[in-house]
Amino acid sequence: MASHQHSQAIKGAKVLMVGAGGIGCELLKTLALSGFQDIHIIDMDTIEVARDAVLRFRPHISITPYHANVKDSNFNVDFFKQFNVVLNGLDNLDARRHVNRLCLAAEVPLVESGTTGFLGQVTVHVKGKTECYECQPKPAPKTYPVCTITSTPSKFVHCIVWAKELLFAKLFGDKNQVNDLNVRSNDACSSSENTNDVFEWRDDEDFEQYGRRIYDHVFGYNIELALSDEETWKKRNKPRPIYSRDVLPDKMIQQNGNVDKTDDLSSASAMASLGLKNPQDIWCLMENTRVFLEALKLFFTNRKKEIGNLSFDKDDQLAVEFVTAAANIRAASFNIPSHSLFEAKGIAGNIVHAVATTNAIVAGLIVIEAIKVLKKDTDCYRMTYCLEHPSKKMLLMPVEPFEPNKSCFVCSSQTPLSLEINTHRSKLRDFVEKIVKAKLGMNSPLIMCGAALLYEVGDDLEEDMIANYTANLEKVLSELPSPVTGGKMLTVEDLQQEFTCNIYIKHREEFDEEKEPDGMVLSGWTQAPPEKKDDKTSIGNGASSSKSLPTEPMDAQKDIEVKEISDGTASPGKKRKMPEFSEGCTLDQSNDADETRNDKKIQKLDDDDDDDDDLVMLDHWGKDTSKKQRLQ
Numbered sequence: 001m002a003s004h005q006h007s008q009a010i011k012g013a014k015v016l017m018v019g020a021g022g023i024g025c026e027l028l029k030t031l032a033l034s035g036f037q038d039i040h041i042i043d044m045d046t047i048e049v050a051r052d053a054v055l056r057f058r059p060h061i062s063i064t065p066y067h068a069n070v071k072d073s074n075f076n077v078d079f080f081k082q083f084n085v086v087l088n089g090l091d092n093l094d095a096r097r098h099v100n101r102l103c104l105a106a107e108v109p110l111v112e113s114g115t116t117g118f119l120g121q122v123t124v125h126v127k128g129k130t131e132c133y134e135c136q137p138k139p140a141p142k143t144y145p146v147c148t149i150t151s152t153p154s155k156f157v158h159c160i161v162w163a164k165e166l167l168f169a170k171l172f173g174d175k176n177q178v179n180d181l182n183v184r185s186n187d188a189c190s191s192s193e194n195t196n197d198v199f200e201w202r203d204d205e206d207f208e209q210y211g212r213r214i215y216d217h218v219f220g221y222n223i224e225l226a227l228s229d230e231e232t233w234k235k236r237n238k239p240r241p242i243y244s245r246d247v248l249p250d251k252m253i254q255q256n257g258n259v260d261k262t263d264d265l266s267s268a269s270a271m272a273s274l275g276l277k278n279p280q281d282i283w284c285l286m287e288n289t290r291v292f293l294e295a296l297k298l299f300f301t302n303r304k305k306e307i308g309n310l311s312f313d314k315d316d317q318l319a320v321e322f323v324t325a326a327a328n329i330r331a332a333s334f335n336i337p338s339h340s341l342f343e344a345k346g347i348a349g350n351i352v353h354a355v356a357t358t359n360a361i362v363a364g365l366i367v368i369e370a371i372k373v374l375k376k377d378t379d380c381y382r383m384t385y386c387l388e389h390p391s392k393k394m395l396l397m398p399v400e401p402f403e404p405n406k407s408c409f410v411c412s413s414q415t416p417l418s419l420e421i422n423t424h425r426s427k428l429r430d431f432v433e434k435i436v437k438a439k440l441g442m443n444s445p446l447i448m449c450g451a452a453l454l455y456e457v458g459d460d461l462e463e464d465m466i467a468n469y470t471a472n473l474e475k476v477l478s479e480l481p482s483p484v485t486g487g488k489m490l491t492v493e494d495l496q497q498e499f500t501c502n503i504y505i506k507h508r509e510e511f512d513e514e515k516e517p518d519g520m521v522l523s524g525w526t527q528a529p530p531e532k533k534d535d536k537t538s539i540g541n542g543a544s545s546s547k548s549l550p551t552e553p554m555d556a557q558k559d560i561e562v563k564e565i566s567d568g569t570a571s572p573g574k575k576r577k578m579p580e581f582s583e584g585c586t587l588d589q590s591n592d593a594d595e596t597r598n599d600k601k602i603q604k605l606d607d608d609d610d611d612d613d614d615l616v617m618l619d620h621w622g623k624d625t626s627k628k629q630r631l632q
């Protein structure tokens with residue numbers, strides 16, 4: 001039973017929930033059932049359904065919905081100041097960073113959360129007492145070495161990445177994009193064929209001829225070419241080239257397809273067109289070949305206008321079919337087991353199916369922490385991890401929060417950052433896009449060099465000012481009205497976030513295109529370097545890092561980024577150690593602060609534990625994506 005003090009803290013509290021999705025809806029219910037009476041919710045999506053459902057069993061509480069983006073300017077520091085605690089149930093990094101800054105500026109405690117499948121995490125951020133959401137580096141998205149993708153795949157995910165990032169992009173995407181498929185298809189062809197021509201549709205061929213030519217090129221010829229590099233295969237199983245004629249005799253594509261060709265569905269789906277019904281079926285090589293050729297044909301017949309502008313979209317049925325078939329054929333070459341369309345879609349779209357129970361547990365943990373925050377039980381704050389596998393018979397791991405990181409550029413006292421940049425070549429626009437927005441997460445930036453205002457965003461700017469700033473964006477730094485050159489200090493400020501940072505400029509002539517693709521390097525901030533270029537960890541649902549998987553031995557010149565490692569995704573690379581506490585200790589016992597407080601070093605519970613049982617940070621909550629990812 002809650003004490004009087006406990007229930008007073010709850011009853012008198014005005015809380016702000018940001019995000020009313022999987023976690024948020026559970027949270028709203030749990031808040032209402034725990035006695036909270038004044039709940040405000042911001043979500044871009046509908047809130048009404050959840051609100052109505054909760055009001056049915058708690059009709060007298062107040063639930064105020066704001067159907068809006070939390071980054072809108074009306075949600076400023078003053079707005080945040082009215083709340084006793086803010087609870088995040090968001091799914092992307094950008095919004096989380098924004099809320100973190102507003103909470104810091106408004107000095108309102110923040111309880112953060114994230115889930116991915118069975119994994120979850122809840123953290124408490126109180127200015128000056130615990131680390132802020134941005135004190136810890138956020139790992140960059142998982143990348144794969146190019147050579148693993150282009151020549152030595154060992155897992156199905158490698159085949160998927162190849163199919164969607166290289167082959168799909170090559171055939172249906174922007175022709176001007178750099179595409180590593182070129183590397184492998186180069187000088188492959190007879191002298192009359194150059195690299196680009198291979199993928200072009202020629203006037204004298206029909207769709208089937210074109211499809212078969214592409215097929216034979218990427219699954220046959222390119223594999224033969226790769227085999228000629230004997231060094232690569234000394235310690236690996238050799239792939240086998242696959243040619244369409246060996247799998248599918250001429251004109252057999254439609255053989256079993258008894259489908260009405262006027263049917264809308266059959267023009268949008270190779271599966272429908274071929275009479276393949278169950279997305280959970282694992283297709284044989286012949287079926288994959290037929291889907292590949294049929295999907296290619298459908299793209300060129302029905303979606304010709306889009307060709308050149310397409311990028312893989314997990315909600316595009318034909319794209320998923322093509323990528324599934326291509327990945328499976330490549331997998332067959334490399335002796336990797338095939339997958340169903342359903343599974344392939346999950347991998348390609350980085351989908352992790354939400355686990356309702358995890359969301360419910362996390363919602364409960366958020367409320368527990370919110371109550372501690374309201375009672376100012378500082379010593380009892382815990383960040384809690386939900387694990388996939390029990391460690392010491394425990395699935396929930398409470399950990400004492402970390403202190404603020406003194407070099408955090410967001411919550412520490414203005415440690416200047418430094419930026420190496422070619423001030424004679426980089427434009428103000430590059431700086432705004434690549435640094436101010438992408439790296440510093442600012443929403444409405446203002447940039448000053450000394451007392452000179454170089455750039456500003458706002459609703460109430462005069463037209464001539466807007467014209468001025470727009471002109472500045474196109475100027476290189478050293479030619480701005482107040483030249484930005486080596487040795488100068490820029491002040492970048494976000495008025496909405498009430499967040500300022502100083503950036504010391506260092507001029508640098510050259511940048512490594514592959515290692516420093518932005519053409520500028522920001523240091524002194526807490527973003528993690530890209531993950532190690534090895535292949536040891538599964539991406540996404542990173543509760544475990546498998547020791548048994550082979551390390552990629554090749555020197556990766558460049559990595560292929562797997563886009564949208566998304567919300568709640570555990571970072572396999574980043575582990576946090578947990579405090580020593582007695583077996584059987586549960587969250588409720590976390591009130592017994594002495595037990596953990598002594599242990600500032602935060603020791604690992606059991607050194608003998610498997611990696612599987614190690615704690616993993618869910619730091620990388622949220623790239624801007626719609627769904628979660630689970631791979632492997």
Ligand SMILES: Nc1ncnc2c1ncn2[C@@H]1O[C@H](COP(=O)(O)OP(=O)(O)OP(=O)(O)O)[C@@H](O)[C@H]1O
Nearest residue numbers: 019020021022023043044045069070090091095354
């Ligand atoms: N900038 C933003 N402003 C307001 N709401 C946002 C913003 N960004 C994301 N959201 C909302 O956050 C919610 C996130 O919920 P979502 O269900 O995707 O993830 P989740 O709560 O982690 O649970 P799960 O994915 O497990 O269902 C969505 O309803 C989305 O509309």
Ligand SMILES: [Zn+2]
Nearest residue numbers: 132135408411
């Ligand atoms: Zn911080």
